[in-house]
Amino acid sequence: MDRFAHITDLPALLRTMPKAELHVHIEGTLEPELIFALAERNGITLKYDGVEALRAAYAFTDLQSFLDIYYAGASVLLKEEDFFDMAMAYFRRAADDHIVHAELFFDPQTHTARGVDIGVVIRGLSRALDTARQDFGISGALILCFLRHLSEEDAFATLEQALPYRQHFIGVGLDSSEQGNPPEKFARVFARCRELGLHLVAHAGEEGPASYVRDALDLLHVERIDHGVRSIDDADLMHRLATKRVPLTVCPLSNQKLQVYPDLRDHSLAKLLAAGLCVTINSDDPAYFGGYLNTNFLATFEALPELRANHAWQLAANSFEASFVDAATRTRWLAQLGEAFDRAA
Ligand code: HPA
Numbered sequence: 368m369d370r371f372a373h374i375t376d377l378p379a380l381l382r383t384m385p386k387a388e389l390h391v392h393i394e395g396t397l398e399p400e401l402i403f404a405l406a407e408r409n410g411i412t413l414k415y416d417g418v419e420a421l422r423a424a425y426a427f428t429d430l431q432s433f434l435d436i437y438y439a440g441a442s443v444l445l446k447e448e449d450f451f452d453m454a455m456a457y458f459r460r461a462a463d464d465h466i467v468h469a470e471l472f473f474d475p476q477t478h479t480a481r482g483v484d485i486g487v488v489i490r491g492l493s494r495a496l497d498t499a500r501q502d503f504g505i506s507g508a509l510i511l512c513f514l515r516h517l518s519e520e521d522a523f524a525t526l527e528q529a530l531p532y533r534q535h536f537i538g539v540g541l542d543s544s545e546q547g548n549p550p551e552k553f554a555r556v557f558a559r560c561r562e563l564g565l566h567l568v569a570h571a572g573e574e575g576p577a578s579y580v581r582d583a584l585d586l587l588h589v590e591r592i593d594h595g596v597r598s599i600d601d602a603d604l605m606h607r608l609a610t611k612r613v614p615l616t617v618c619p620l621s622n623q624k625l626q627v628y629p630d631l632r633d634h635s636l637a638k639l640l641a642a643g644l645c646v647t648i649n650s651d652d653p654a655y656f657g658g659y660l661n662t663n664f665l666a667t668f669e670a671l672p673e674l675r676a677n678h679a680w681q682l683a684a685n686s687f688e689a690s691f692v693d694a695a696t697r698t699r700w701l702a703q704l705g706e707a708f709d710r711a712a
């Protein structure tokens with residue numbers, strides 16, 4: 368029996384099916400309205416006249432042009448309450464999008480460089496995770512990202528500062544400017560994190576070449592690749608990713624807005640899925656790239672008409688498989704996914 372034959376309203380299914388989000392930078396969920404509200408609360412003057420002027424500046428030509436604005440936006444975050452409010456605003460959106468689990472990236476160096484204590488950051492986010500579980504039934508986890516444009520020494524210092532809060536984060540990642548900052552720069556930091564039993568992920572193959580994906584696997588020993596879309600340029604790597612089921616956390620609207628795939632119809636996601644890779648869909652920095660997780664699903668399925676209900680199932684199931692949760696919880700989510708498909712019209 369074709370379990371998908373009865374489905375006619377695919378957009379409704381995409382919206383309501385349970386899913387996990389594994390690639391979202393919490394600082395990238397800061398909406399212009401909240402940036403201005405926090406600026407006022409903290410007595411900070413922004414160089415933009417208002418929300419509309421700020422939004423108008425969101426015309427990115429590449430990753431760096433985005434990062435410059437993203438770090439400027441994060442400068443309004445000073446107090447524990449600011450980090451809590453930002454994360455709660457994300458969880459409200461996540462609940463609307465039927466997200467059952469979210470693994471959130473945060474960039475401590477963006478804050479500690481401005482004199483904000485790492486404890487302020489982690490306590491605020493951690494409290495939001497607890498509240499989201501209570502209020503929305505969403506489970507959350509934190510992944511600390513090192514900024515790859517900064518030095519290895521700075522990454523080690525950040526790890527030291529974070530260790531008193533070890534129980535509040537499940538892993539580490541690597542983000543910021545990819546080109547010219549290859550995985551090998553952080554091989555020793557990741558080796559230390561591995562000894563500490565932390566989960567390991569890294570952005571690779573977003574703007575950088577497929578060889579960075581390979582190096583993230585071989586030199587950093589990461590369990591997931593964030594983005595990884597450039598893997599499509601390397602047939603051997605594709606085979607390896609498929610056979611080992613190394614997850615790629617793909618972010619379609621981010622790729623479009625940062626001109627990786629200026630036209631979503633050219634996006635490689637359907638090809639990566641067809642090649643048997645454990646592809647997931649994620650929002651990356653939704654306040655900057657035009658939408659949260661469901662908007663990413665809807666835009667991708669609209670741009671790539673070969674994607675059908677069976678692909679929706681695969682993408683949701685992949686998001687559970689790729690998450691850092693126990694097998695029993697994943698099995699429970701899969702059952703919920705089955706129910707959503709059975710209910711779907
Ligand atoms: O998409 C991204 N790539 C690299 N660094 C980032 N930091 C936030 N978003 C991103």
Ligand SMILES: [Zn+2]
Nearest residue numbers: 542570593651
């Ligand atoms: Zn990212």
